[in-house]
Amino acid sequence: MKTTKIALFKGKKIRKIIHNNEWWFSVVDVVQALTDQSDDYKARKYWNKLAQRLREEGSEVVTNCHRLKLLAPDGKMRQTDCADTEGIFRIIQSIPSPKAEPFKRWLAKVGYERVQEIENPELATKRTRMLYKLKGYSDDWIEKRMRGIAIREELTDEWKKRGAREQKDYEILTAEISKATFGVTPGQYI
Numbered sequence: 001m002k003t004t005k006i007a008l009f010k011g012k013k014i015r016k017i018i019h020n021n022e023w024w025f026s027v028v029d030v031v032q033a034l035t036d037q038s039d040d041y042k043a044r045k046y047w048n049k050l051a052q053r054l055r056e057e058g059s060e061v062v063t064n065c066h067r068l069k070l071l072a073p074d075g076k077m078r079q080t081d082c083a084d085t086e087g088i089f090r091i092i093q094s095i096p097s098p099k100a101e102p103f104k105r106w107l108a109k110v111g112y113e114r115v116q117e118i119e120n121p122e123l124a125t126k127r128t129r130m131l132y133k134l135k136g137y138s139d140d141w142i143e144k145r146m147r148g149i150a151i152r153e154e155l156t157d158e159w160k161k162r163g164a165r166e167q168k169d170y171e172i173l174t175a176e177i178s179k180a181t182f183g184v185t186p187g188q189y190i
Contacts, residue, residue: 015070017082024082026070027091034097040073047081054094061090 012033015026031050032043051062065083072078083091089107092100117124125146132142156164159173178184 015080017068017070019066019068019082019084022084024066024068024084025088027065027081027083027088030088030091031095034092034095034099036099050091050094051081059090059094061087061094 012029014029014033016023018024028040028043028047031037031047032040035043035046037043037046051065054062061083064087065081067079068082069077070080070082072080092103093107113123113127117127129142129146132145133139137145156170159170164170164173
């Protein structure tokens, strides 16, 4: 059974749920948090008007929203417009609100950094090391982790050269390595 979870954004509750193995967020909750609408009804009206404007502009973000059942304030499960992380980011970018501005600046910064990393992949490696360091991992652990990532990439590239194409192919190969190395297959402990 899917369970509604609550995330917080600037002290406002945002309902979220796992759907198709990824987080989906209540669009109305995000709209309410960013526009200071006093209640769900006003936030839904705002979202309906915004969705209409986005459709007229040819945006696919509304098309990619799904109605999922989330726990409503009245304790009942209700159909609610939800968007995945990318969709929520695009909706936030469409909301003219001072509260959305810091988030928009952060998105622009992250986007710029990723473009730089495409031009110079070494920057991505440096960013990853820095993030592990900020999380408190030791230099030794970070070095082992980075080596492990590089080795895994080389291995999967080799598998691809030898004909592995689908997720199932990689699962079988990983299970065989695990069995040969540790005597168990992934998931055997579950």
